[in-house]
Amino acid sequence: MARKVAAIFAHPDDEVLGCGGAMAWHASRGDEARILLLATGLRSRGPAGDGEIARLQDEARKAAECLGIKSVAFSDFPDNAMDSVPLLDVVKAVEVFLAGFAADTIYTHHDGDLNVDHLVVHRAVMTARRPLPGSAPFEILACEVNSSTEWGLPSQSPFVPTDFLDISGYVDRKAKALEQYTGEIRPWPHPRSVEGVKALARWRGAQCGAEAAEAYRLLRRLRRP
DSSP: OOOEEEEEESSTTHHHHHHHHHHHHHHHTTOEEEEEEEEOOSGGGSOOOHHHHHHHHHHHHHHHHHHTOOEEEEEEEOTTOGGGSOHHHHHHHHHHHHHHSOOSEEEEEOTTOSSHHHHHHHHHHHHHTOOOTTOOOEEEEEEOOTTTGGGOOTTSOOOOOSEEEEOTTTHHHHHHHHHTOTTTOOOTTSTTSHHHHHHHHHHHHHHHTSSSEEEEEEEEEEOOO
16 A cells, blocks of 8 residues: 655755655655655855755755655755744644645654754654544654764764665665755765765665665654554
């Protein structure tokens, strides 16, 4: 049975780094998958005009196409400053998205990431998708995002995987999707490089007996008989 899958992340490229292999796998098996990116990106690094934001969004669409995903939605929360707006505003944006797309599988940020936007999006997703009477079955999985998750503070929750997905057949598509982000990708040995992404995939694969894998942490699951 086809599933409805949502990737809800802060910045363009987070979705590829966190669950690009999974999204490609979902698309290949006929699941309906959509992406929501909540922060503008770019502007924390200095002035960025509408044209530059539009270019980044176009790169996000091209990256999604590499993964087989046709739907990418954007919001305009401030880049690396999502803690400056009421959490309720972010929750409502997620609720509106999920009201129009009743996802049964949601990928999002880990709550121990260094980036403040990741923490806000994590909390917004957990709030927006809290179980209510009559809720259909669903699950939420946290992803690791290169150059943020591994740099989390020692006092924060470390990323300890509970789930693995063999992406041996999809790691090249994940790398190609990342390459669409010309302004976000970095040269090796930066973790947000194609080589860095493949190295992490091989390490996670070694942990579960696969050539390459993505790791996730189960955050919430509702099952009904």
